[in-house]
Amino acid sequence: MIDKIKVMLVEDDIEWQRGIADYLGDHPRIDFVCCVASRKECRAALQRVAIDVVLMDIMLGEQSGNGLDAALDIAGEHPAVQVIILSSIDNDDELFYEAFLGGAYDFVYKNDFEQLPRVIVESVENETSKYGSRLRKLVFDRKKDLLTAGDVELLRHIAQGRTQQEISLLNNVSLAAVKKQVGRLLEKFDWSGSSKELADKCLKWGLIEKK
Missing domain, CATH: 3.40.50.2300 (Response regulator)
Structure with a gap:
């Protein structure tokens, strides 16, 4: 002690x-x-x-x-x-x-x-x-449930510093589609900051892993 x-x-x-x-x-x-x-x-x-x-x-x-x-x-x-x-x-x-x-x-x-x-x-x-541990798990699970597999992949790209244009080219989708998905993510988390700030926070929370 x-x-x-x-x-x-x-x-x-x-x-x-x-x-x-x-x-x-x-x-x-x-x-x-x-x-x-x-x-x-x-x-x-x-x-x-x-x-x-x-x-x-x-x-x-x-x-x-x-x-x-x-x-x-x-x-x-x-x-x-x-x-x-x-x-x-x-x-x-x-x-x-x-x-x-x-x-x-x-x-x-x-x-x-x-x-x-x-x-x-x-x-x-x-x-x-x-x-504390029970609340931590409850909140973690609640936030994890907000994410689709596509959301997780998008957040990984953002956490790695890729721009929306780079993500659209990498995934062979339109820039408008990427912007729309980012907007949905920010709305899901009721997030007022940048998508990079959200991705970094999700990384620290353990919701995504940086590959």
Whole structure:
């Protein structure tokens, strides 16, 4: 069992930085190591400092949900590090479900921050949360069911950096047909970003494999 749990906070709101640091600072099991304000700073800090648990704000800067992208980075690059998502957004089920698909251990609303010490300790003592794995599988299966074999192949091409024109030539179909299929994919996932961003996310989620 870890004597002192090394914790890093990823939070760009100064008041929350101070509040959480003060709240956790005197806990006998927790060593509050550092606080960073962005996804980039988080990745850099994890290269330098030994961390057991990352408390990840779901909204960094002005972009809702980009803390989930940072959590997904950690799951792929530092699988031994547990990520606990922090959120003040309490009415978005998709963000909640995506947190677990991306490998989060747990999800704590900021108005329940008093739960943090308990959840932090549990994340180290029990590698899998009581419902995290089941939610992860449920969301994975739900997203996997959205994809046809043709969708998977299209996403692989996009993840490899091929343009829609290149895909149309490779598959001997019209450019209009490729554009239409891409549009359907974005609609299926209710995706507002680019098709490349969606393909990269599906790759990290394990929905497709890069050949």
